[in-house]
Amino acid sequence: MERKIYDAVAETLTYLGVKVFFGLIGSGNFHVSNALCEWGAQFIPARHEGGAITMADAWARLTGLVGVCTVHQGPGLTNTMTGLTEAVKSRTPLLLLAADTAGAAVHSNFKIDQEGLVRSVGAIAERVHGPATVVEDTVRAWWRAQVERRPVVLMLPLDVQSAPFEGKVSIPPIAPIYPARPSGEAVTRTLYALEAAQRPLIIAGRGAVISGARDALEALGEQVGALMATSAAANGLFAGNPWYVGISGGFASPAAAELIASADLVLAFGASLNMWTTRHGKLINPGATVVQVDHEPQALGYHHRVDIAVLGDARQTALELLRELLGHDISRQGWRTDEVARKLAEGCWQRAPYEDRSSELQIDPRTLSRALDEMLPEEKVLVTDSGHFMGYPAMYIRVPDAQGFVFTQAYQSVGLGLATAIGAAIARPDRLTVAALGDGGALMGLSELETVARLGLHMLIVIYNDSAYGAEVHHFGPEGAPLDIVRFPDFDFAPLAEAVGIRGVTVRKLEDLEAVGQWLEAEAEGAMLVDAKVVPDVVAEWLEEAFRGH
Structure with missing residues (x-):
């Protein structure tokens, strides 16, 4: 059989490592989805496109890989918009393969401005242009999703999908991405802040989870006597650590909130310090020094005032700080005391008192x-x-x-x-x-x-x-x-x-x-x-x- 562009898209994606994909099948994505299966990928069919893209989002978050979803043109795409927006705001690496109307089908019921639609919610719009560029177009879309950690919608116009492909799928080796290191000046300023602090608090967010920063942050916390907290998105990162106060923000227990508000130094690693994490800023002591570490410059100081803005990967920055601290032989107890340990143990949600309002018909x-x-x-x-x-x-x-x-x-x-x-x-x-x-x-x-x-x-x-x-x-x-x-x-x-x-x-x-x-x-x-x-x-x-x- 004559080979088509949709098959080249499928072969390219499986070469890039796509083994699982989600979706709901319509005529527009039928062939590319079947081709992905034939190249060895497992298809997970949903009952609604909104469910399919949300499944792909969750799968990507837990595997660390690019999630892939495939949908029909027009209503198939519009049905994904809420899940797509969630993935955009959560910075999920996601590739949505969306069929699109043929260029000449100007009167098609399915025709909408698909590129304008996905851009309106912050996703990246890419397109397969033809047989000469199909491999390059597909690799570019997948690469952008992985590197920029944002959903990319790859448009597959029906006339382009069905065009013959006589070339060969050839993909050059993918270069590894190295995490960004902080500047020496930023590390030095943060080191001075750590030397002056008596009650440091580390708040880790999604960026710390993505960079695998737990061990480095725990070692840093041990060296300076810090308490450990997370944003809601990073919940569980420090599970089992005796100095973990839990989620910072509205979900914090009264005891945890009191401790967080007492910190004289807040070090946010990969956490945006948004209104939820800081209770609209009220949870952070006005007199505390705030250090924010993030690999994206636009995230620094966006939600909350920052005294020291550090551009760098969460794990790499923690390791640099730890190296400097050890080199200067700086170590302190901070507020890792028996009294604080008791307050943490007795004040967790599992032990916090409340009036049980259960009845015979309803449970609290x-x-x-x-x-x-x-x-x-x-x-x-x-x-x-x-x-x-x-x-x-x-x-x-x-x-x-x-x-x-x-x-x-x-x-x-x-x-x-x-x-x-x-x-x-x-x-x-x-x-x-x-x-x-x-x-x-x-x-x-x-x-x-x-x-x-x-x-x-x-x-x-x-x-x-x-x-x-x-x-x-x-x-x-x-x-x-x-x-x-x-x-x-x-x-x-x-x-x-x-x-x-x-x-x-x-x-x-x-x-x-x-x-x-x-x-x-x-x-x-x-x-x-x-x-x-x-x-x-x-x-x-x-x-x-x-x-x-x-």
Whole structure:
């Protein structure tokens, strides 16, 4: 058979290492998707394009590789826009193969300005131009996604896709990328700040996770007596470290927030110090020296004042600082004392006191989350959707490392949680994936419940079901606003799960979780869905901060 351009695209991508891709098939992406399969890549079919791209996003975050998704032209692309925007704001390396209308098809129902659309949300638009450049065009799109850590949409016009390709796919060796080192002056200034500090705090963000900076940051913290914290996106990076205070920001426990606010030096490594991490700046002591380390100059000082801006990779900068400290024989206890250790141990969310509001018909979301934390295996991946409930799993359910938490909240969209969990489960089949959803988000992403069953994924889906869009209820209710438009009749998810082949259980009180414990102990294959009827009038601590940011 005559070889086509779509086959050259597929061969190029598999040569570059693409082994898994996600998508939903239409006529426009049928051939390129089949070609990818023929070249050895595994296709994960979703039930909606919005789910497909979110799966690819989560998969890329956990594997560190470029996620790949393929969709039909026109509506296939527009259906991905929320997930694409989330990936843009999360700086996920992602390649979206989007079919496009033929150049002459000016009256096609599918015709829109696809390049303008994807650029409007911050993604990069690339295009396969023809047989002479197809390999170069494909490599360029993949390379930009990897290097710039942004989603790239590679347009595949139908007339170009079906054009003959008589050349040969030949790709030169890909040069390695070396992490950026900080300047000597920046290291020296930071060293002076460390020498003067008595209570240093290290806050690690997504950039620290990507650069693999945990060991270097922990060694630096040990040398200067620092406490360790993370942004929400980096939750779990310092899991197991006795000086880890948890997430900085709205999800911080009262004890952790008090300690963070007492720091006289804040060193942010790969963390943007946005309003969520700093509680709109209130969590950082006005008198503290703030050092921000980032490999992107535009990130420095963008959200919060910075006294020392360090352009460099998080891990490399930590290693440079550690080398200088050791060379000058500088070491101190800082605030690594028995008193602080006691405060951290007693003040964590798992031990913080609260009034249990559970009843015979509804369970307190804090009680639910604590119980899950106790029964879930250590090796897990926790995924949270957006909504009023989302702080409870993030605060109360511990994760083993940064690979154990996926937080698709950069765009604050409700409804991405289930698809995120599917991508995570495919990326880390060695761990139990726990999807924490609200009832509203679960219903938004409901089409992918069948995908969980069809793929036989090992997953626990926990729905914090308050029969409402709880954030709006708790924010606008105190103003005396009518709430009928954000409240709904109780909906039972368990029978729905059973209908697609997933075990379902309804939880109204603590004893009902015994079914979950038995399922975990049996190490049963497949998934379980927990419809947890939570007390609707327990208000999350972080909610006021969230609405201040709107």
